Amino acid sequence: MPAARVSSYHGPVCPACNAAIEFPTMRDGEQTCAKCGTTFEARVFHPPQRSARVLQLAQLGPDGATSCANHARNAAVANCERCGLFICSLCEITIEDGTFCPSCFDRMSKEGRVAGATTRFRDYASLAVTMSILSLIMFPLTGIPLGSLSIYYVVKGFRNRDTATASKVGLVLALLMGLGGIASGLFFLITIIAPKLI
Amino acid sequence: MAKRKRIGRWNDIATRQAVYQTDAGLEIDEIDHFEINRKRVFYDDIQLVTMHRYIGVWFVVTMLVFGIGFLLIGALIREKAAVITFGIIAAPFLIMALVRVIARIDVITVFGKRSRARMRYTFRKSYARRIYAEISAKAREAQRRLAAEIQAAEPPEAPPLTDEVPMPPAE
Numbered sequence: 001m002p003a004a005r006v007s008s009y010h011g012p013v014c015p016a017c018n019a020a021i022e023f024p025t026m027r028d029g030e031q032t033c034a035k036c037g038t039t040f041e042a043r044v045f046h047p048p049q050r051s052a053r054v055l056q057l058a059q060l061g062p063d064g065a066t067s068c069a070n071h072a073r074n075a076a077v078a079n080c081e082r083c084g085l086f087i088c089s090l091c092e093i094t095i096e097d098g099t100f101c102p103s104c105f106d107r108m109s110k111e112g113r114v115a116g117a118t119t120r121f122r123d124y125a126s127l128a129v130t131m132s133i134l135s136l137i138m139f140p141l142t143g144i145p146l147g148s149l150s151i152y153y154v155v156k157g158f159r160n161r162d163t164a165t166a167s168k169v170g171l172v173l174a175l176l177m178g179l180g181g182i183a184s185g186l187f188f189l190i191t192i193i194a195p196k197l198i
Numbered sequence: 199m200a201k202r203k204r205i206g207r208w209n210d211i212a213t214r215q216a217v218y219q220t221d222a223g224l225e226i227d228e229i230d231h232f233e234i235n236r237k238r239v240f241y242d243d244i245q246l247v248t249m250h251r252y253i254g255v256w257f258v259v260t261m262l263v264f265g266i267g268f269l270l271i272g273a274l275i276r277e278k279a280a281v282i283t284f285g286i287i288a289a290p291f292l293i294m295a296l297v298r299v300i301a302r303i304d305v306i307t308v309f310g311k312r313s314r315a316r317m318r319y320t321f322r323k324s325y326a327r328r329i330y331a332e333i334s335a336k337a338r339e340a341q342r343r344l345a346a347e348i349q350a351a352e353p354p355e356a357p358p359l360t361d362e363v364p365m366p367p368a369e
Contacts, residue, residue, distance in 0.1 A: 009314060012246040015307035023246065031248075040250035043334040047243055047311065048345040121234040130232075 015040055052089045069101075080104050124160055128153035128174040135181025140192075143185020150178030205329050206306065206317025217317050223340075224308060224315045224333070239310035241333075241340035246309040249330045251302045258295045265291035306330050 012023045016038035021031075023044075031042045055075040057067050065075035068088035076086035080101035093105045095114060109117035128150050135146035154175045202218040202225060209215070214229040223240035265288045272284025297320075304326040308315040319326040 009312065011311070012309040015248045015250055015305060015316075016252060026246070038250055038252070040248045041330075043247045043337075045244050045246065045337055045341055047245060047341050048348055050344075050348065053351075119236045121236065123229060123232045123234050126229070127232050 014038065054089050082108070121160070122156075124153045124157035125171055125174070128157050128178070129170060132174040132177035132181060136177055136184065139181055139184035140188045143181040143183075143188065147178045147181030147183075147185060150174055150181065154178065206319065208316045208318060215316070217315050219333075223310075226313065226315045237313040237315075239308050239313055239315050241337045242344045243310040243312070244308060244333075244337040244341075245311060246307075247330065247334050247337065248307045248309075249326070250305055250307075252305060253299060253302050258298055261291045261295035261298070264288070265295065306333070308333055 012021060012026075013019060014021050014033040014036060017033060017036035019033060019035035021033065026042060026044050028043050029041070030039055032039050054071075055065070055077065057065055057073055057075045060075050066086050068074040068076045068091060069085045070091050071088050074088035074090060077089050078087055078092050078099050079085065080087055081098040082100055082104040085101045085104075087099075087101045091101055093100050093102060095105070095116065097114070100108065105114070105117075108114050112118055131146045131150035131153060135143050135150055138146070154171050157171050157174075202220045204216055205219045205224075206217045207215065208217070216227045216229070218225040218227065223238055223243070226237045226239070228235040228237070268284045268288035268291070272281040272288070275281070275284075301320055304319045304323055306317045306319075306326060306329060317326075317329070
């Protein structure tokens with residue numbers, strides 16, 4: 001799996017020149033960047049902070065709760081649905097499929113089993129388009145293999161429509177070009193190569 | 199996976215990005231050869247939404263250099279056919295520069311806590327304004343809902359302590 005990119009994002013800046021802005025004191029309406037002088041319209045938000053309430057074992061007493069496997073002082077509030085570990089509200093990760101501990105969530109997202117946590121995808125649509133173009137351009141040599149490959153990528157592109165960058169039209173176009181590449185390759189093989197061999 | 203709608207793009211020399219809208223926020227697909235890197239800006243994480251217009255001086259200068267360059271080549275050859283041919287070649291560059299100066303580009307930038315989304319629109323001005331208003335409204339609504347959820351989850355305040363401590367009944 002390729003390493004994740006390191007982001008250099010540091011929060012709101014001037015949208016035109018990326019210079020620092022006085023965000024904490026900013027209000028809705030027209031703003032002017034002090035550095036580049038660009039005037040921009042702004043809508044400011046103050047997103048509420050989520051905070052996890054952690055139950056301490058001491059609050060509940062030794063008979064009242066079980067301790068978290070990762071934090072001995074915290075009371076467990078759930079079990080990981082994958083490994084059964086007792087977890088506190090700090091460790092608890094709730095997704096569509098259930099509640100998991102951090103290590104199980106990490107493993108599952110690395111395996112690509114958590115749809116919402118996947119951030120890298122293969123772009124089958126671009127692959128299909130590239131292969132089909134190459135199959136047409138170099139049809140005497142690669143028309144049949146690359147044309148077949150482009151059809152394979154078109155099928156994969158249609159199956160993974162939610163991650164595809166090309167539209168349906170693009171995929172259909174790639175399919176037609178791939179078929180064209182195969183046809184050209186076959187035509188070249190039958191009309192030019194085969195008579196010489198026979 | 200939630201259904202999503204493409205609402206904008208951001209392409210330059212180094213970057214190719216497509217921005218999609220989902221129920222929970224915006225998804226930014228950065229195309230890196232044959233890989234897609236996806237980032238998300240959730241509505242309840244949005245800190246700032248901006249909209250501004252720009253011309254892009256470098257684009258205009260490049261187009262003018264090419265356009266005027268081709269016109270000069272045609273003029274230097276001093277043949278009618280060459281002037282017409284190079285004039286036709288130069289025309290798209292000059293038109294693109296003119297269109298950019300007149301229309302300018304509308305840019306919407308959405309700053310989240312961890313990432314940002316940028317979209318630019320050259321011709322669809324009213325669509326850009328609608329998207330700007332829609333993102334702002336959805337962010338406002340999501341954050342209002344989250345604040346209400348957080349407030350609802352707060353434990354009720356403990357009753358104030360009184361000086362009078364109830365004593366067990368006297369025997």
